[in-house]
Amino acid sequence: MSTMSTKSTENPHFQDHLMEHHHEENFFTKYIFTMDHKMIGKQFLVTGMFMGIIGVMMSMLFRLELAYPEQSFPILEFFLGKWAPDGVMSPDMYLALVTIHGTIMVFFVLTAGLSGTFSNLLIPLQIGARDMASGFLNALSYWFFAMSSVVMVVSLFVESGPASAGWTVYPPLSALPQAMPGSGAGMTLWLVSMTLFIVGSLLGSLNYIVTVLNMRTKGMSMTRLPLTIWAFFVTAILGVLSFPVLLSAALLLMFDRLLGTSFYLSDIFMGGEVLSYSGGSPVLYQHLFWFLGHPEVYIILLPALGISSEVIATNSRKPIFGYRAMVGSILAIAFLSFIVWGHHMFITGMNPFLGSVFTFTTLLIAIPSAVKAFNYITTLWKGNIQYTPAMMFSIGLVSTFVTGGLTGVILGDSALDINVHDTYFVVAHFHIVMGLSAIFGMFAGVYHWFPKMYGRMMNKSMGYAHFWLTFITAYGVFFPMHFLGMAGLPRRYYSNTAFPMFDNLADINVLITYFAIIGGIAQLIFIFNFFYSIWRGPKAPQNPWKANSLEWTTPVEHLHGNWPGEIPMVHRWAYDYSKPGAEEDFIPQNVPLAEGEESGH
Amino acid sequence: MNTVSIIVLVVLAILTLVQVMRISEVSSEIQGGKDNEVSEKDNDTQGRLMLLVGMGFVISVVVMYVVWGRLSLPEPSSEHGSEIDGLWNLSMLIINIVFFIVQPILFYFAYKYRGKKGTKAVHFAHNNKLELFWTVVPALALAVLIIWGLNVWSTLMMPENDEEPIVIELYAQQFNWTVRYSGSDNALGFASVYDIEGANIVGVDTQDAASADDVVTKELHLPVGKPVLFQFRSQDVIHSAYFPHFRAQMNCVPGATTNFQFTPTITTAEIRQNKDVKRHVEEVNAIRTAKGEDVWDFNYVLLCNKICGAAHYNMQMDIIVETEDEYNAWLNEQKTVAETL
Ligand code: HEM
Ligand SMILES: [Cu+2]
Numbered sequence: 008m009s010t011m012s013t014k015s016t017e018n019p020h021f022q023d024h025l026m027e028h029h030h031e032e033n034f035f036t037k038y039i040f041t042m043d044h045k046m047i048g049k050q051f052l053v054t055g056m057f058m059g060i061i062g063v064m065m066s067m068l069f070r071l072e073l074a075y076p077e078q079s080f081p082i083l084e085f086f087l088g089k090w091a092p093d094g095v096m097s098p099d100m101y102l103a104l105v106t107i108h109g110t111i112m113v114f115f116v117l118t119a120g121l122s123g124t125f126s127n128l129l130i131p132l133q134i135g136a137r138d139m140a141s142g143f144l145n146a147l148s149y150w151f152f153a154m155s156s157v158v159m160v161v162s163l164f165v166e167s168g169p170a171s172a173g174w175t176v177y178p179p180l181s182a183l184p185q186a187m188p189g190s191g192a193g194m195t196l197w198l199v200s201m202t203l204f205i206v207g208s209l210l211g212s213l214n215y216i217v218t219v220l221n222m223r224t225k226g227m228s229m230t231r232l233p234l235t236i237w238a239f240f241v242t243a244i245l246g247v248l249s250f251p252v253l254l255s256a257a258l259l260l261m262f263d264r265l266l267g268t269s270f271y272l273s274d275i276f277m278g279g280e281v282l283s284y285s286g287g288s289p290v291l292y293q294h295l296f297w298f299l300g301h302p303e304v305y306i307i308l309l310p311a312l313g314i315s316s317e318v319i320a321t322n323s324r325k326p327i328f329g330y331r332a333m334v335g336s337i338l339a340i341a342f343l344s345f346i347v348w349g350h351h352m353f354i355t356g357m358n359p360f361l362g363s364v365f366t367f368t369t370l371l372i373a374i375p376s377a378v379k380a381f382n383y384i385t386t387l388w389k390g391n392i393q394y395t396p397a398m399m400f401s402i403g404l405v406s407t408f409v410t411g412g413l414t415g416v417i418l419g420d421s422a423l424d425i426n427v428h429d430t431y432f433v434v435a436h437f438h439i440v441m442g443l444s445a446i447f448g449m450f451a452g453v454y455h456w457f458p459k460m461y462g463r464m465m466n467k468s469m470g471y472a473h474f475w476l477t478f479i480t481a482y483g484v485f486f487p488m489h490f491l492g493m494a495g496l497p498r499r500y501y502s503n504t505a506f507p508m509f510d511n512l513a514d515i516n517v518l519i520t521y522f523a524i525i526g527g528i529a530q531l532i533f534i535f536n537f538f539y540s541i542w543r544g545p546k547a548p549q550n551p552w553k554a555n556s557l558e559w560t561t562p563v564e565h566l567h568g569n570w571p572g573e574i575p576m577v578h579r580w581a582y583d584y585s586k587p588g589a590e591e592d593f594i595p596q597n598v599p600l601a602e603g604e605e606s607g608h
Numbered sequence: 609m610n611t612v613s614i615i616v617l618v619v620l621a622i623l624t625l626v627q628v629m630r631i632s633e634v635s636s637e638i639q640g641g642k643d644n645e646v647s648e649k650d651n652d653t654q655g656r657l658m659l660l661v662g663m664g665f666v667i668s669v670v671v672m673y674v675v676w677g678r679l680s681l682p683e684p685s686s687e688h689g690s691e692i693d694g695l696w697n698l699s700m701l702i703i704n705i706v707f708f709i710v711q712p713i714l715f716y717f718a719y720k721y722r723g724k725k726g727t728k729a730v731h732f733a734h735n736n737k738l739e740l741f742w743t744v745v746p747a748l749a750l751a752v753l754i755i756w757g758l759n760v761w762s763t764l765m766m767p768e769n770d771e772e773p774i775v776i777e778l779y780a781q782q783f784n785w786t787v788r789y790s791g792s793d794n795a796l797g798f799a800s801v802y803d804i805e806g807a808n809i810v811g812v813d814t815q816d817a818a819s820a821d822d823v824v825t826k827e828l829h830l831p832v833g834k835p836v837l838f839q840f841r842s843q844d845v846i847h848s849a850y851f852p853h854f855r856a857q858m859n860c861v862p863g864a865t866t867n868f869q870f871t872p873t874i875t876t877a878e879i880r881q882n883k884d885v886k887r888h889v890e891e892v893n894a895i896r897t898a899k900g901e902d903v904w905d906f907n908y909v910l911l912c913n914k915i916c917g918a919a920h921y922n923m924q925m926d927i928i929v930e931t932e933d934e935y936n937a938w939l940n941e942q943k944t945v946a947e948t949l
């Protein structure tokens with residue numbers, strides 16, 4: 008396993024080496040403490056799905072509260088116990104559910120579950136490597152993630168309740184146990200969990216970067232990489248540069264909580280006395296948090312965009328339109344994402360000049376984003392679209408990316424943000440552009456690479472049903488929220504009944520909750536299809552979608568080291584679909600150029 | 609017992625589903641069909657559905673605008689508010705134009721180019737002119753929005769004053785608001801959490817000469833047409849003072865003082881006559897009477913808009929905008945710090 012270089016193909020002992028290991032595998036080395044990137048990818052996926060089920064169930068519970076405020080439901084008492092006396096959810100529990108829902112969806116599902124799964128699965132397979140640069144670090148990265156998930160789930164059961172200060176956990180609210188019950192032991196566990204999570208994420212990202220840079224097979228120049236790999240690569244760089252800042256923010260918060268330091272705290276009167284903190288600034292925390300927080304939304308989004316680029320090109324049977332522009336816009340988005348964090352802080356009282364700078368940089372991001380959207384649509388133009396479930400979700404992604412991206416133009420404008428900041432307009436915006444797009448990208452990835460992961464096909468008809476129900480209910484949940492926001496409805500409100508001016512919004516909240524419940528239940532179709540197909544699905548052919556990239560040149564049966572013989576050499580980019588003069592409508596990357604054929608890449 | 613039977617039911621349902629799947633797969637295998645390969649018929653059906661549902665979505669957005677457009681906040685009641693709304697309308701216009709062009713194109717292409725046997729896609733990998741075009745056009749539109757936006761932002765954040773604004777402190781704590789007027793000297797006396805004691809809930813330093821004429825109250829009255837400079841403090845966690853009807857908002861940060869200035873332009877009595885507001889009140893009262901709740905009369909409100917704990921959802925205060933005379937009369941009735949502390 009130390010032969011991890013591009014030259015490993017030339018190592019004649021590699022084969023024997025593999026064989027030896029094959030016989031020693033038992034349940035634990037194969038499924039649990041594996042160092043094989045394909046299995047680690049699947050571990051990320053299944054753990055992410057598990058967390059996702061928790062996160063979505065939480066959203067259904069608090070949607071029930073929002074539609075029928077302060078009413079009694081036996082199901083609430085069943086799940087929440089003492090936090091829902093007589094079946095009525097308590098305000099503290101509402102905030103806890105929203106907080107953990109946000110944390111789980113953003114970090115556990117769409118960072119680890121999405122990027123972790125597909126970076127692991129696809130980086131070695133698509134660049135032509137036998138495994139990640141370090142299988143051990145890779146396994147460690149998963150185990151940190153797994154531990155962090157366990158701690159997060161355990162935190163749900165502590166006496167004083169889980170963290171409830173919002174997924175952004177702004178101090179002083181999150182720093183002082185007197186401020187709310189959730190800021191006690193639950194918050195400590197939240198911080199421990201996130202620390203483990205960050206360590207895992209850094210180990211993973213470093214590995215991805217090194218692997219992409221050093222282990223590409225012969226002929227796989229950077230400009231021949233599939234866009235998935237570009238997306239995972241840049242995502243990993245974003246993670247390495249931004250997660251350490253969140254780690255420092257979390258550690259300082261931990262110090263304030265446990266050691267009595269005052270990094271974020273000053274002049275606080277609580278519980279009838281002045282607390283002994285002085286000189287700190289809560290706004291400092293926000294700067295640190297959003298320095299990660301904004302890149303984080305692209306850490307979530309870029310892998311989904313990479314996946315959909317690949318899926319859309321393959322199933323339109325066309326080259327992705329404007330490959331270089333697509334790579335360029337990934338790089339531009341990544342760069343800009345580091346200098347826009349202040350758009351979350353326009354009304355914290357920061358210097359108005361800074362607000363102007365952040366408005367400027369934020370609106371600039373719309374340009375590369377627009378380029379991407381137009382390029383997707385042009386890729387469809389005059390294509391020969393094959394409607395696999397993965398393709399449907401990718402088209403869904405383009406739609407939500409456009410819808411949600413457009414409202415970003417409003418929120419990024421400091422003057423306009425004043426009146427909709429922290430309202431449901433924001434909830435609508437980020438769920439559509441980040442939540443839905445990324446979830447759709449994740450589904451597209453699962454449907455597309457399921458045959459590669461499990462050697463079987465998922466059921467197509469259930470895939471279609473899953474897509475349509477999800478697409479319709481997702482817009483049904485989140486589009487109406489814009490109108491709530493424009494009516495001035497703040498987010499993170501346990502109930503809107505305290506303000507008669509919001510009484511006429513109650514119907515919309517009921518409608519949204521119906522959509523949310525149907526949409527949540529529709530995910531059961533996917534879960535059933537997933538597990539059914541793992542064991543019972545029809546056997547997959549080697550290249551079910553007639554795709555060009557290298558992962559489809561490996562055998563269906565997984566083997567450690569990926570290719571039984573030599574690693575294939577690459578002669579062309581990944582997008583030679585429907586090339587004039589070619590016999591088939593696809594030419595895999597390992598096929599040498601025909602005589603007189605121009606490569607272009 | 610209930611729980612057990614639910615679990616048993618779920619398990620049975622899953623087993624049934626598995627069997628149904630099995631049978632349908634076997635039967636389609638017998639018929640020689642490949643159940644999981646995307647057929648031409650699938651492409652046709654799903655492509656048509658794309659057009660149908662996609663256009664359905666676009667139309668539903670139009671319907672939402674028609675049906676729910678009326679729910680938006682009424683006309684702004686502050687001077688700068690109309691500038692914000694102007695910029696808002698322009699931005700909304702631009703993004704809606706893009707939305708209503710791009711989404712239909714997307715779904716139309718999804719339908720039009722659905723896979724058919726025997727057709728081959730067009731190999732079209734890039735086109736510099738086209739790509740330049742859709743880089744430059746958004747860039748131009750954004751340039752307009754950026755320049756206009758920054759203009760509004762700076763007039764709002766750094767207002768030029770012909771007359772001195774009235775200084776008012778808004779003091780936040782879990783879960784209520786307190787107001788401190790600066791009195792005849794228009795200067796707030798020094799205050800800090802270290803001076804909080806008994807009735808002195810906002811911690812005014814009574815030794816400071818400027819504090820003697822300060823007025824601490826639980827009511828927020830504003831004179832119409834006068835610039836008001838709000839200074840915000842919080843004693844515990846971050847709160848956010850949100851004045852939706854005035855298009856104003858600013859966080860209240862413990863350990864710091866933040867501020868926001870605006871000029872109210874419409875009195876409470878006048879806004880109650882606004883036709884949108886009237887319709888809103890009627891609508892709400894129809895709902896409230898049906899539920900047997902008190903009728904409601906419109907008031908401007910101040911809301912807390914930063915998560916601050918259990919009762920965050922109910923941290924509010926009415927705002928009364930009145931004529932200058934009414935305002936002065938009200939303020940004169942209030943007791944000053946010198947009188948109360
Ligand atoms: C079943 C689908 C979902 C529903 C019904 C749902 C609904 C909601 C609602 C109503 C809120 C509370 C808004 C508030 O009070 O501030 C919320 C918060 C949030 N959701 Fe979701 N959501 C769903 C899926 C997702 C997904 C896919 C993501 C991934 C990005 C996500 C991320 C978040 C975040 C970050 C918050 C903010 C939490 C906070 O305020 O601290 N949600 N969600
Ligand atoms: Cu951001």
Ligand SMILES: [Cu+2]
Binds near residue numbers: 916919
């Ligand atoms: Cu609050």
